[in-house]
Amino acid sequence: MADLEVSNLSVHYKKLTATHSVSLSANSGDIIGFIGADGAGKSSLMHAIAGVIHFEGTVSYKGYTYHSPQECEKIKPEISLMPQGIGLVLYDTLSVEEHLEFFADIRDIKQDEKFLAYKEKLLHMSGLSEFTKRLAGNLSGGMMQKLSLICALLHRPKLLILDEPTTGVDPLSRLELWDILDAIRKEEGTIALVSTAYMQEAAKMDKILLFDEGKIIAQGSNAELIDSIRPFTYQALKEYREDVITFDKRSYSLAPLQAQVAEPTLEGLFFINALKNNKTLPPVEIGDKEQQESVPPVIMQAKGLTKYFGDFIADDHIDIELKSAEILGLLGANGAGKTTFIKMLLGLYKIDEGSLSLLGKDIKSADDRLELKSKIGYVSQHFALYNDMTVRENLIYFANMHKIPLDKALQRIKKYAYELGFAPYMDKFPTELPLGVNQRFSIAAALLHEPLVLFLDEPTSGVDTIARAQFWQILHKLKEKWGISILITTHYMSEAEYCDRVVLLKRGKKIADDTVANLYKAHPDAKSFEDIFLSYFEAQI
Amino acid sequence: MRINIIKAYMLKEFKELVRTRLIVMVYLLPSMILILFGYGIRMDVSHARLIIIDNDQSKLSQTLSSKFEHTKYFDTVERHMSETQALREIKQAKKDAILIIPSSFEKNLLKGEKSELGIFIDAAFPTRGTTIETYIQGTILSMAKEVLAKKGVAQKGMITINSRSLFNQAMRDEDAIVPGLIGLVLLIAPAILAALLIVKEKEKGTIFNFYASPLSKNEFLAAKLLPAFLLHSLNIFILFLLSVYLFEVPFRGSFFLYWLASELYILVSLSLGMFISVITKRQIVAVVLTVIITLIPGFLYSGIIMPISSMDGASQIEAHLFPIMYYNHIIYDTFLIGEGFASQKNLLYLGILLLFTLVLFSVGKLLLKKEMK
Amino acid sequence: MKSFFTVFSKEIISFMRSIPLVAVILYSFTADIYIAGAGMQIKPRNVVIGYVDNSGGGLSQKILSHFHQPEFVTPKPYLSQKALSRAIFNKEVLVGLIFNSDFEKKYKKHEDTQLDVLIDATAASQSLTTLAYLHNIILDFEKVDIPLKLQSHKLFNQNADNHSFMALTELLSMITLLSVILTAIVFVKEKEDGTWDLMLLMPVNPKIIILAKSASQVFIVTAGVVLALGFVILTTFNTPLNGSFWSFMLLTLLYGFSSAGIGLFVAAISKDVMQVAQLSIVIMMPLIFLSGAWTPIYAMSPVFQKLSLISPLRYYIEGSESIFYRGTAFVDLLPYFGGVTLLGVLLYWYGFRKIGRLF
Structure with missing residues (x-):
């Protein structure tokens, strides 16, 4: 019998069944990866195993079997749960050091020399040693996640349950988190259950479980899973076929194709599964813009843009140019100053130093922005939408605010709903929809007035693989059909490759600005863009 | 634990x-x-704003006015104005009550003839209105009693109320x-x-x-x-x-x-x-x-x-x-x-x-x- | 103007969608006001009187028979002064009367007689009123022939009907409370959700958005006022409306904006709903209690009198009471309109500067 045996476990939320009779097993030292779309039942299963939610079925851990949170109490000293959400379990007003003390105390750990040495090691591994006095509320997202993780590791748990510990975390921090995890399981023989949206990360796990609609539909090691989809993976087809999904250099098909086979990646698993469920990824069709305008060759020109928050310099004399019909990726670690930069461009933050011109117009004061407002689209980090109005009402509202005549607005909304694939959800409320749908309809809201430039702040964080694939298709079509310019920030390094040019920010300074191809040339050893990114950041820490 | x-x-x-x-x-x-x-x-009423229109201007009416002036319950002003003017002040919420002393007040009282005093109270805030009314009436009656007793008009023995407030004397x-x-x-x-x-x-x-x-x-x-x-x-x-x-x-x-x-x-x-x-x-x-x-x-x-x-x-x-x-x-x-x-x-x-x-x-x-x- | 209605109607839709919120508003403007009007009583009612009668009855019982419902409960006899004091100590009795053994004798001999009264002064207002009542009974009883006729007129509220007054006061407090909180919440919710940034980026003057959003909340409150007037104030409690209905509605509208301005101010300086709640409490408590609703401004300490000048509620309460009870002419109401408007304009000016602009 394995150290951890889960059998026929189901979790019900009100009337909804989140997890259907799931079984799994794991042994000491195993890292088990959970992957799957939003709402596939990963979190519910984790909550059930950690004994924080009522469930049906049994869990047995090292011979002790429990059926309810009450029965789980007995082994809670052995368990650690890190729930989903950046900094969710942290107290904003406590410092890093105080968090460690607090978590040690509530776990009743004796603070002897051995513990102190362990604590130092964790701090060092997480790179938080210098920041022990900083309040959690002032940490960047990546640091928060690392702090949450070492707090969860403090009592040397034998069963570690981590729910998307790396979402919203920059690649460098992700790597550090992974190192910590790997070291611990080797030293402590910890069983780790980890869910993730990053496939490069999942690839490193001992075993991967793919969740869909509350069930585990595929499992195995990275190699096994990749093997399982190899027969269905081909080089990208040129033309669209209904039974084929094509994305990023590869095509997936259940029926044999007359095409060259390609080496699959884990992402392929999602596409194959979609095909098995008779779902396809119809190509995005974006219609032409209704009115054509002449566009200056340089859409945005920032020179020496600087922002201070007290003594802290969020953005330090940044020069960035956005050309017409260009997709520019803005990358950087958490807290590097990306969001601040975009907010300065939009006028949501005051520009402390430097000059800015948008669409050929110098921005000196808010008055200069008035006529530009109808030419800029913006999607913020959290897809700011009105949750008490349906998708349709939201869109009509935004159209009205943009003073688009109603008949024209309705026409456009209908068109976008179809083109961006959220037509079936028009009368639903945003809170009822998967993140990927919200994301596409936020884009629609930002496109209603046919802007010349789009500013997108982390539009893909937490969105599942397929939805992200569709999202990027939309962006490329927009560029192609409308000649729109896009400035986008993301933590998915694979997405950097879809950009025409990328700018890297580090601690408020620009450290690289080039096309993806040129960057690859400059880093001949790099296997993926992630490697290039890391080379910039690891260089001088 | x-x-x-x-x-x-x-x-x-x-x-x-x-x-x-x-x-x-x-x-x-x-x-x-x-x-x-x-x-x-404040549950009790103090500094209620009272206008006294003294049409008598006699010694007795002056005594009555001064009775009102020397209590914390009233802030009194004596005015020569018409009833309508005074009422307007109440409507503007500048005053709370009016007392009108008739012209032959002293004469009549001493003769034992009836004289009529007019009292107008803003009762928009009813409890306060009632209390102000009671105070005004009480002040006038006690003064009248005093005057009459001095003149030997009252013959009957009177019941005096000797009240003791427990716990909160003041x-x-x-x-x-x-x-x-x-x-x-x-x-x-x-x-x-x-x-x-x-x-x-x-x-x-x-x-x-x-x-x-x-x-x-x-x-x-x-x-x-x-x-x-x-x-x-x-x-x-x-x-x-x-x-x-x-x-x-x-x-x-x-x-x-x-x-x-x-x-x-x-x-x-x-x-x-x-x-x-x-x-x-x-x-x-x-x-x-x-x-x-x-x-x-x-x-x-x-x-x-x-x-x-x-x-x-x-x-x-x-x-x-x-x-x-x-x-x-x-x-x-x-x-x-x-x-x-x-x-x-x-x-x-x-x-x-x-x-x-x-x-x-x-x-x-x-x-x-x-x-x- | 079209943008104004877009925002306005969107807010109304959002409001209607939140069923608990609608329920709270309906409750606040109907049941709550009814309860306040029906339940709050400052007049003496059911006052419990205890007595010790050593005089042998007769006269004492005649006096006691004057205490009756609804103001008084039938007086309770006690055997000794000690027992009576104990009852007062235990708050079972509010006023105690002691008839000494020579009480009736002396009175019949036309000597001056003394009636001892013990009062629980911890309930000062009831006790005082009871005492005044007692004085009147005795005066009446003695039938002293004083040649005075006191022609007393209680203006504006002849029956001294407390219910209508309390209900009106509650309505005015409710208007304040809801205009401030509703407005603060609609703004801070947008700030929290990040939609406010989007609104600032719309090609619409942010001032119009701010005005439209607050107007929608003022509209909701005004609708509540109409409801309260129709179902509770003017009907159930028969509150007199001696002035003009439209003056009151206009004053309410202006005041609604002024207190929505306070809400805007609160939202502008707070980060989340929690801070809004805390700040609203800190700002509104002084506002309501120093408004003159409970104690007239002139009876307050001088510092509070000065402070009350910056409370829009002060003008509103005085103005509304004047309209309902005093039937004051429009010209004499102008200071109230002025005060409310001026404070509102200042608050909006701050709100516009703080959250209503790009850089």
Whole structure:
């Protein structure tokens, strides 16, 4: 019998069944990866195993079997749960050091020399040693996640349950988190259950479980899973076929194709599964813009843009140019100053130093922005939408605010709903929809007035693989059909490759600005863009 | 119950309270309510603005006017104006009452002939209106009696009322209101704090630290409620000092009883807050619910506005279902009466407060689940 | 103007969608006001009188028979002064009368007689009124022939009907409470959700958005006022409306904006709903209690009198009471309109600067 045996476990939320009779097993030292779309039942299963939610079925851990949170109490000293959400379990007003003390105390750990040495090691591994006095509320997202993780590791748990510990975390921090995890399981023989949206990360796990609609539909090691989809993976087809999904250099098909086979990646698993469920990824069709305008060759020109928050310099004399019909990726670690930069461009933050011109117009004061407002689209980090109005009402509202005549607005909304694939959800409320749908309809809201430039702040964080694939298709079509310019920030390094040019920010300074191809040339050893990114950041820490 | 775990959790609570500045509310709110209500509510009428239109201008009418001028109840002005003009001043809310003395007032009174005095009162605020009316009538009649007695007109023996106000000889509003306010304040403030402390973790997500750790329900509750209890224990003294020194309310009873009852009462309030935070999910809902449950009934049944003994059947029962009535009985005793532990009723009420604590706490604890909903 | 209605109607839709909120508003403007009007009583009612009668009856019983419902409960006899004092100590009795053994004798001999009265002065207002009542009974009883006729007119509220007054006061407090909180919440919710940034980026003057959003909340409150007037104030309690209905509605509208301005101010300086709640309590408590609703401004301490000048509620309460009871002419109401408007303009000016602009 394995150290951890889960059998026929189901979790019900009100009337909804989140997890259907799931079984799994794991042994000491195993890292088990959970992957799957939003709402596939990963979190519910984790909550059930950690004994924080009522469930049906049994869990047995090292011979002790429990059926309810009450029965789980007995082994809670052995368990650690890190729930989903950046900094969710942290107290904003406590410092890093105080968090460690607090978590040690509530776990009743004796603070002897051995513990102190362990604590130092964790701090060092997480790179938080210098920041022990900083309040959690002032940490960047990546640091928060690392702090949450070492707090969860403090009592040397034998069963570690981590729910998307790396979402919203920059690649460098992700790597550090992974190192910590790997070291611990080797030293402590910890069983780790980890869910993730990053496939490069999942690839490193001992075993991967793919969740869909509350069930585990595929499992195995990275190699096994990749093997399982190899027969269905081909080089990208040129033309669209209904039974084929094509994305990023590869095509997936259940029926044999007359095409060259390609080496699959884990992402392929999602596409194959979609095909098995008779779902396809119809190509995005974006219609032409209704009115054509002449566009200056340089859409945005920032020179020496600087922002201070007290003594802290969020953005330090940044020069960035956005050309017409260009997709520019803005990358950087958490807290590097990306969001601040975009907010300065939009006028949501005051520009402390430097000059800015948008669409050929110098921005000196808010008055200069008035006529530009109808030419800029913006999607913020959290897809700011009105949750008490349906998708349709939201869109009509935004159209009205943009003073688009109603008949024209309705026409456009209908068109976008179809083109961006959220037509079936028009009368639903945003809170009822998967993140990927919200994301596409936020884009629609930002496109209603046919802007010349789009500013997108982390539009893909937490969105599942397929939805992200569709999202990027939309962006490329927009560029192609409308000649729109896009400035986008993301933590998915694979997405950097879809950009025409990328700018890297580090601690408020620009450290690289080039096309993806040129960057690859400059880093001949790099296997993926992630490697290039890391080379910039690891260089001088 | 592991003491060091509770201590560690409490330490964290204190740090958070201080750093989120919630602690300001802990001390600001009670004192603010006490001061605002203490200064802002006046049940008796003083400085009512009275116009006297003296059409007689005799010695007797002057005497009458000066009677009004020498009382704290009225701010009097003597004017020569028409009734209409004076009424307009009332309509503009510049004056509260008019007294019109007729031209042959002295002559008629001494002759024993009837003369008619006109009184106009702004009764928009009815209670005040009635009181002002009573005062004016009383002043005039007592003066008339005096004058007539001097002239030997009155022949009958008279009944004089010899009233003794117990507990509050000076009939000061402060003495009557401020102790009752302590009961109101110590009901609202600790309940809000306790409600916030738990629901805050639920809303933020840090409640997972409790769910997923071996911390027991008792330890968690102790860690949450003790800081609130200790912080508000200081309020017992602050409110006492404000009452005695700022409002100069006498303190005649046992301080020990005051302290004991207050600590017990804070426990009642905390248990109520805890109960609310267990059944709610969002901070704002918890706060609003706490305020609704505590403020209005607390005010109604505090005895400030009307004594419980004067309430109707239904209100009378409701008042007994609410802790403030019991506590305020003890508080009024300690400030104004001074029976202390000798009074069986005080002891009984202490017991009832204890019962409130036990029941509310047990129900709250029963409903608190160490799992997600 | 079209943008104004877009925002306005969107807010109304959002409001209607939140059923608990609608329920709270309906409750606040109907049941709550009814309860306040029906339940709050400051006049003596059911006052419990105890007495010790050593005089042998007759005269004492005649006096006692004057105490009757609804003001008084039938007086309770006690055997000794000690027992009576105990009852007062235990708050079972509010006023105690002691008839000495020579009470009736002396009175019949036309000597001056004394009636001892014990009063629980912790309930000062009831006690005082009871005492005044007692004086009147005795005066009446003695039938002293004073040749004076006191022609007393209680203006505006002849029956001294307390219910209508309390209900009106509660309505005015409710208007304040809801305009401030509702407005603060609609703004802070947008700030929290990030939609406010989007609104600032719309090609619409942010001032119009701010005005439209607050107007929607003022509209909701005004609708509540109409409801309260129709179902509770003017009907159930028969509150007199001696002035013009439209003056009151206009004053309410202006005041609604002014207190929405306070809400805007609160939202502008707070980060989340929690801070809004805390700040609203701190700002509104003084506002309501120093408004003159409970104690007239002139009877307060001088510092509070000065402070009350910056409370829009002060003007509103005085103005509304004047309209309802005093039937004051429009010209004489102008100071109230002026005060409310001026404070509102200042608050909006701050709100526009703080959250209503790009850089």
